[in-house]
Amino acid sequence: MSDAKLTFPHPPARPNQPVDFSNIVVPKAGLLPVPPLDLAPQDAQPFARGLIRVMDDTGTPVGPWAEYLGEMPADDLRKGLRDMLKMRAIDRRMQNAQRQGKTSFYMQSTGEEAIGCAFQRQLQQGDMNFPTYRQQILLVAADYPLEPMLGQLYSNDLDPLEGRQLPIMHSARDYGYFSVSGNLGTQYVQAVGWAMACALRGDGKIAAAWIGDGATASNDFHSAMLSASVYQPPVVLNIVNNQWAISTYTGVAAGKSETYAARALGYGVPALRVDGNDFLAVSAVSRWAIERARKGFGPVAIEWFTYRAAAHSSSDDPSAYRPKDEAQAWPLGDPVDRLKAHLIDRGEWSEERHVQAGAELLDEVTQVQKQVEAHGTLVNPQPASPTAIFNGVYADMPEHLRRQRQEMGY
Amino acid sequence: MARMTMIEALRSAMDVKLSDDPGVIVFGEDVGYFGGVFRCTAGLQAKYGEERVFDTPINESAIVGLAIGMAAHGMRPCVEIQFADYVYPAYDQITQEAARLRHRSNQQFTCPMVVRMPTGGGIFGGQTHSQSPEALFTHVAGLKVVIPSTPYDAKGLLIAAIEDPDPVIFLEPKRIYNGPFYGDHAGKSVPWSAHPAGEVPEDHYIVPLGRAAIRREGADLTILAYGTMVYVAERAVEQAGIDAEIIDLRTLLPLDLATIVASVEKTGRCVVLHEATRTSGFGAELIAEVQQACFWHLRAPLLRVTGWDAPYPHAQEWDYFPSVSRVVAALAKVMED
Numbered sequence: 014m015s016d017a018k019l020t021f022p023h024p025p026a027r028p029n030q031p032v033d034f035s036n037i038v039v040p041k042a043g044l045l046p047v048p049p050l051d052l053a054p055q056d057a058q059p060f061a062r063g064l065i066r067v068m069d070d071t072g073t074p075v076g077p078w079a080e081y082l083g084e085m086p087a088d089d090l091r092k093g094l095r096d097m098l099k100m101r102a103i104d105r106r107m108q109n110a111q112r113q114g115k116t117s118f119y120m121q122s123t124g125e126e127a128i129g130c131a132f133q134r135q136l137q138q139g140d141m142n143f144p145t146y147r148q149q150i151l152l153v154a155a156d157y158p159l160e161p162m163l164g165q166l167y168s169n170d171l172d173p174l175e176g177r178q179l180p181i182m183h184s185a186r187d188y189g190y191f192s193v194s195g196n197l198g199t200q201y202v203q204a205v206g207w208a209m210a211c212a213l214r215g216d217g218k219i220a221a222a223w224i225g226d227g228a229t230a231s232n233d234f235h236s237a238m239l240s241a242s243v244y245q246p247p248v249v250l251n252i253v254n255n256q257w258a259i260s261t262y263t264g265v266a267a268g269k270s271e272t273y274a275a276r277a278l279g280y281g282v283p284a285l286r287v288d289g290n291d292f293l294a295v296s297a298v299s300r301w302a303i304e305r306a307r308k309g310f311g312p313v314a315i316e317w318f319t320y321r322a323a324a325h326s327s328s329d330d331p332s333a334y335r336p337k338d339e340a341q342a343w344p345l346g347d348p349v350d351r352l353k354a355h356l357i358d359r360g361e362w363s364e365e366r367h368v369q370a371g372a373e374l375l376d377e378v379t380q381v382q383k384q385v386e387a388h389g390t391l392v393n394p395q396p397a398s399p400t401a402i403f404n405g406v407y408a409d410m411p412e413h414l415r416r417q418r419q420e421m422g423y
Numbered sequence: 424m425a426r427m428t429m430i431e432a433l434r435s436a437m438d439v440k441l442s443d444d445p446g447v448i449v450f451g452e453d454v455g456y457f458g459g460v461f462r463c464t465a466g467l468q469a470k471y472g473e474e475r476v477f478d479t480p481i482n483e484s485a486i487v488g489l490a491i492g493m494a495a496h497g498m499r500p501c502v503e504i505q506f507a508d509y510v511y512p513a514y515d516q517i518t519q520e521a522a523r524l525r526h527r528s529n530q531q532f533t534c535p536m537v538v539r540m541p542t543g544g545g546i547f548g549g550q551t552h553s554q555s556p557e558a559l560f561t562h563v564a565g566l567k568v569v570i571p572s573t574p575y576d577a578k579g580l581l582i583a584a585i586e587d588p589d590p591v592i593f594l595e596p597k598r599i600y601n602g603p604f605y606g607d608h609a610g611k612s613v614p615w616s617a618h619p620a621g622e623v624p625e626d627h628y629i630v631p632l633g634r635a636a637i638r639r640e641g642a643d644l645t646i647l648a649y650g651t652m653v654y655v656a657e658r659a660v661e662q663a664g665i666d667a668e669i670i671d672l673r674t675l676l677p678l679d680l681a682t683i684v685a686s687v688e689k690t691g692r693c694v695v696l697h698e699a700t701r702t703s704g705f706g707a708e709l710i711a712e713v714q715q716a717c718f719w720h721l722r723a724p725l726l727r728v729t730g731w732d733a734p735y736p737h738a739q740e741w742d743y744f745p746s747v748s749r750v751v752a753a754l755a756k757v758m759e760d
């Protein structure tokens with residue numbers, strides 16, 4: 014008989030068990046310093062294993078990262094808050110539309126909005142995100158118009174991609190949003206390649222790679238980390254750790270590693286771990302990381318620590334694998350509530366304005382949704398011409414595709 | 424006898440094998456606690472424990488690479504790839520390692536492994552939930568490739584695949600997981616409980632690999648199909664009013680050429696159907712074999728109806744999916760000659 018025995022990671026609680034987040038250490042806000050921009054991987058341990066937090070429990074910014082950030086203009090913060098509320102309105106309306114059979118598929122990002130929202134505002138025109146499907150907020154924060162966004166979600170003639178892609182798999186080059194692939198991980202390393210091109214061609218731009226905690230298991234995550242370490246291109250390697258990969262607990266992707274950020278250190282990429290529900294912390298660390306990359310100090314990885322409050326997708330029912338009330342009990346709270354509290358504390362916002370803003374944004378989204386739905390839904394389809402199937406497979410349509418298109422009747 | 428969906432039949436196959444062979448082990452993304460995104464492994468972890476049925480990280484090459492190691496050691500892994508569209512990170516492990524292990528080690532090491540994966544379109548899944556990659560596997564020496572079209576076959580073939588001494592790629596046409604699909608997406612869906620092939624024994628049985636099934640006997644024309652296209656063929660034959668023989672290949676490799684040749688020698692006409700893209704698709708292989716074996720019996724050129732040579736679209740799915748009307752047109756054309 015052998016002593017060897019396998020282990021299988023378990024979440025702290027399954028359905029019908031009490032929520033248990035006692036394994037999650039939440040350090041006080043303001044503890045960690047701001048490292049120099051040329052932070053070396055061997056000096057990054059405290060940042061990769063700790064948790065950078067800026068807002069204390071009352072919403073007051075404290076500590077070195079708060080000083081680094083300075084007092085953000087209230088207008089910028091209100092813009093961030095409104096973008097997150099807008100994202101929630103879109104999620105609500107589109108989840109509903111999916112339930113009504115008007116579109117085939119949808120994915121919400123509830124609870125994670127602060128990350129992409131605050132990050133996007135630190136980018137410059139011409140920088141490129143390589144987003145996952147759960148980063149629509151990058152588009153909202155980049156002021157991408159609602160018409161093409163919802164058009165894509167309905168696959169109708171307002172869809173810039175002419176119905177080719179599953180809803181949510183946007184592509185918006187002018188808004189720094191690379192075409193989203195459904196195959197996990199693949200784009201993480203492409204972002205590194207894009208960043209290498211930025212450096213080789215000297216355009217002064219940077220790339221931002223995005224991946225979920227689950228997909229850090231993919232080969233391409235490791236390819237990206239290694240390539241970034243070897244060539245030192247201007248890339249920010251974002252890891253959104255929302256604790257779940259569909260039904261699979263994050264421990265299955267982490268194994269015995271302490272944090273995802275610490276994993277990057279093994280490749281020689283400095284890394285920081287951040288409270289992803291703290292809008293100010295996200296703003297501060299994004300500014301630092303993007304500046305580091307742009308100034309030529311090389312790649313940096315950031316683990317954004319958050320919680321996927323909604324279902325994985327419109328095909329998923331999380332009550333089958335996790336306690337229903339986990340999201341409410343998440344120790345880092347809700348990003349909208351926390352930014353709201355901070356703004357109210359600063360005297361720049363109020364409960365009434367919040368309710369009003371939520372209603373206005375829901376109204377705006379609903380209005381646009383109506384107009385967009387008039388261009389066709391799955392119930393009443395008016396997709397782009399079937400010839401879109403053949404256009405763009407190649408720059409010049411080869412003869413065999415031309416024949417097939419004719420065979421189809423076009 | 425029990426009525427089962429294809430999902431339940433597949434689960435029953437794994438259940439039977441998990442209980443009768445301690446070497447059988449099941450794993451993949453979300454297959455453990457949750458039981459798979461299509462629920463094929465639901466309840467199996469609770470019944471057999473985590474050492475037999477477990478969740479993996481999202482790394483397909485690890486899933487298959489681990490399975491190869493276990494299989495070489497003497498276990499019988501039956502692993503799941505969440506969608507065939509996500510098998511590509513494992514393509515190296517499957518085609519360069521699993522497929523050749525027996526041969527290159529001169530039988531010192533073997534790989535009795537099954538890689539299950541939902542395949543095909545028809546669910547509005549867009550380009551990353553709709554692909555039909557069977558030809559990428561039939562092109563590789565050392566692999567067997569199976570694709571059932573009924574719950575009864577799904578269970579019997581999966582048990583045969585798990586018991587097979589070599590690696591088997593087991594493609595599950597997801598559009599017919601819950602009932603046959605006759606190509607009419609707007610029509611009412613038919614559950615397996617209303618179809619005779621939904622009758623599935625609870626116990627162990629096999630449907631041998633390498634044998635096709637004649638789904639409809641006919642004299643005038645032979646249709647070669649597999650997976651979802653078997654039902655599209657049935658509807659097309661009804662609509663066209665042609666006395667066609669429909670052969671469900673069930674196993675693409677090894678191919679049951681004898682059944683195919685006997686049919687085409689009888690009918691003298693043949694149409695091949697698949698959802699996958701046309702160029703270098705499995706239809707090309709079928710047509711080459713039939714042409715060579717049946718040339719002097721043929722009365723008309725062989726035709727194929729396939730997906731177009733383009734990425735699988737989302738909104739234009741029903742312009743892409745080989746429709747009943749396209750099949751009817753092909754049948755009529757072949758009958759003209």
Ligand SMILES: Cc1ncc(C[n+]2csc(CCOP(=O)(O)OP(=O)(O)O)c2C)c(N)n1
Binds near residue numbers: 147224229257
């Ligand atoms: C290569 C590949 N394997 C499997 C899948 C199926 N899949 C889609 S999302 C998902 C979970 C991803 O989890 P995570 O990376 O944590 O991102 P999150 O959904 O939490 O944002 C899986 C397994 C896929 N899309 N691509």
Ligand SMILES: [Mg+2]
Binds near residue numbers: 225255256259
């Ligand atoms: Mg996740």
